[in-house]
Amino acid sequence: MSEKELRVSKIRNGTVIDHVTAGQALNVLAILGIDGSGGESVSVGMNVPSDKLGLKDVVKVEGRELSQSEVDVLSLIAPEATINIIRDYEVIEKNRVERTESVTGILVCPNHNCITNGDEPVQTEFDVLEDGVRCAYCGTIVREGDVAEHIDARGSGETAL
Amino acid sequence: MLQDHLISAAHLSRDDIEAVLDHAAAIDADPEFVRGRHDGRVLALCFFEPSTRTKMSFETAMKRLGGETIDMGSVESSSVKKGESLADTVRVIEGYADALVLRHPSEGSAKLASEFVEVPLVNAGDGAGQHPSQTLLDLYTIRENAGLDDITVGIMGDLKYGRTVHSLAHALTNFDVRQHFVSPESLRLPRNVRYDLHEAGAQVREHTDLTEVLPELDVLYVTRIQRERFPEEREYREVAGEYRIDNEVLADARDDLTVMHPLPRVDEIAPEVDETARAKYFDQAHNGVPVRMALLDSLLGGDR
Numbered sequence: 001m002s003e004k005e006l007r008v009s010k011i012r013n014g015t016v017i018d019h020v021t022a023g024q025a026l027n028v029l030a031i032l033g034i035d036g037s038g039g040e041s042v043s044v045g046m047n048v049p050s051d052k053l054g055l056k057d058v059v060k061v062e063g064r065e066l067s068q069s070e071v072d073v074l075s076l077i078a079p080e081a082t083i084n085i086i087r088d089y090e091v092i093e094k095n096r097v098e099r100t101e102s103v104t105g106i107l108v109c110p111n112h113n114c115i116t117n118g119d120e121p122v123q124t125e126f127d128v129l130e131d132g133v134r135c136a137y138c139g140t141i142v143r144e145g146d147v148a149e150h151i152d153a154r155g156s157g158e159t160a161l
Numbered sequence: 162m163l164q165d166h167l168i169s170a171a172h173l174s175r176d177d178i179e180a181v182l183d184h185a186a187a188i189d190a191d192p193e194f195v196r197g198r199h200d201g202r203v204l205a206l207c208f209f210e211p212s213t214r215t216k217m218s219f220e221t222a223m224k225r226l227g228g229e230t231i232d233m234g235s236v237e238s239s240s241v242k243k244g245e246s247l248a249d250t251v252r253v254i255e256g257y258a259d260a261l262v263l264r265h266p267s268e269g270s271a272k273l274a275s276e277f278v279e280v281p282l283v284n285a286g287d288g289a290g291q292h293p294s295q296t297l298l299d300l301y302t303i304r305e306n307a308g309l310d311d312i313t314v315g316i317m318g319d320l321k322y323g324r325t326v327h328s329l330a331h332a333l334t335n336f337d338v339r340q341h342f343v344s345p346e347s348l349r350l351p352r353n354v355r356y357d358l359h360e361a362g363a364q365v366r367e368h369t370d371l372t373e374v375l376p377e378l379d380v381l382y383v384t385r386i387q388r389e390r391f392p393e394e395r396e397y398r399e400v401a402g403e404y405r406i407d408n409e410v411l412a413d414a415r416d417d418l419t420v421m422h423p424l425p426r427v428d429e430i431a432p433e434v435d436e437t438a439r440a441k442y443f444d445q446a447h448n449g450v451p452v453r454m455a456l457l458d459s460l461l462g463g464d465r
């Protein structure tokens with residue numbers, strides 16, 4: 001996406017997440033914990049034509065920059081995504097997401113008997129495998145295509161401490 | 162030798178395993194040489210679910226090293242029942258003891274607990290996860306009877322929820338062992354264990370029928386299929402019956418087959434097998450004490 005197009009979107013301060021894998025925009029919002037109730041100004045483009053991906057999704061969030069753990073999970077569901085940080089209508093930083101070795105917080109272990117689903121003072125931790133993630137506590141593997149289903153509904157990226 | 166905690170058999174290297182087994186063999190041959198070595202030291206037994214044997218085995222091991230054990234009593238009567246977190250419980254108990262043994266019904270509990278304590282912690286079973294001290298005594302028994310390289314091991318029963326199976330399968334990847342897993346379709350190895358075996362380059366095959374592999378086996382490790390894994394009693398009976406061994410089933414096995422079981426058994430091994438030279442499950446249980454003595458001695462710094 002060119003700088004010119006971004007200006008058209010009229011985000012003053014915030015983040016544009018571009019080149020999101022088509023169909024993943026709503027999961028991106030889930031990762032960011034955005035369900036509309038927080039009053040953020042959000043615009044979402046779905047199945048937008050893209051040279052790179054054929055079709056892509058785009059998510060623009062006013063007044064919000066992403067934490068590292070959010071970017072880490074994003075890299076799993078949208079490995080081609082670029083993150084543009086906007087301040088005063090200017091793209092001041094443009095980053096590709098990078099796959100990390102592990103993601104902390106944000107994902108919930110699907111194993112109901114996993115200790116991280118109990119009332120313990122720890123964040124979830126998942127090691128990133130080639131095609132999925134694995135709970136660092138109980139070892140349960142979540143395939144890449146299923147990762148989005150296990151995003152913490154609270155969306156804060158912080159488990160209760 | 163081993164440092165700090167023992168959480169998963171996946172963390173054990175061949176060298177770690179051999180060091181513990183050699184030390185256990187030396188203790189077995191002459192228990193006197195470690196007597197009193199850990200005088201006055203205290204091992205806390207934190208059993209969040211009952212396991213009389215594992216607990217007594219650790220207790221005996223610690224006492225034979227000259228140490229003492231403390232025990233949190235039944236979970237029903239403790240603060241755990243009142244909703245205290247595991248993290249808090251182990252942090253408190255750490256203040257009383259030089260090492261902790263933890264048995265807990267949730268997977269990953271031992272790893273979590275180990276993050277909150279400085280003293281050595283041994284996982285004595287975390288839900289359907291791991292049971293690495295059992296694995297060390299299993300390996301000890303296998304080594305005594307069949308050696309640990311160039312052997313074929315069959316592991317049969319509940320492979321899905323059987324933590325002793327998960328730990329053993331991981332540990333065997335350190336050796337030149339062909340592993341055959343025999344179970345009903347619904348109780349086959351979980352995905353994460355299969356993933357690890359694949360990553361380790363292990364020689365693994367899965368079967369639903371023991372007769373396919375029985376004649377090749379040096380070791381047959383039998384585990385119990387639990388009634389509660391099945392919605393219907395009838396279904397359970399059908400499955401359990403197929404994975405029960407007796408002398409007739411074993412007629413096709415090698416004469417020097419080693420039959421093992423982590424115990425307690427219900428009826429998956431007929432009592433008539435006990436009378437044969439193949440039955441090693443009681444020896445296996447006895448090996449728990451020298452192996453756990455070796456393990457505790459190593460974790461408590463006996464070699465320093």
Ligand SMILES: [Zn+2]
Pocket residue numbers: 109110111114115116135136137138139140269
């Ligand atoms: Zn887990």
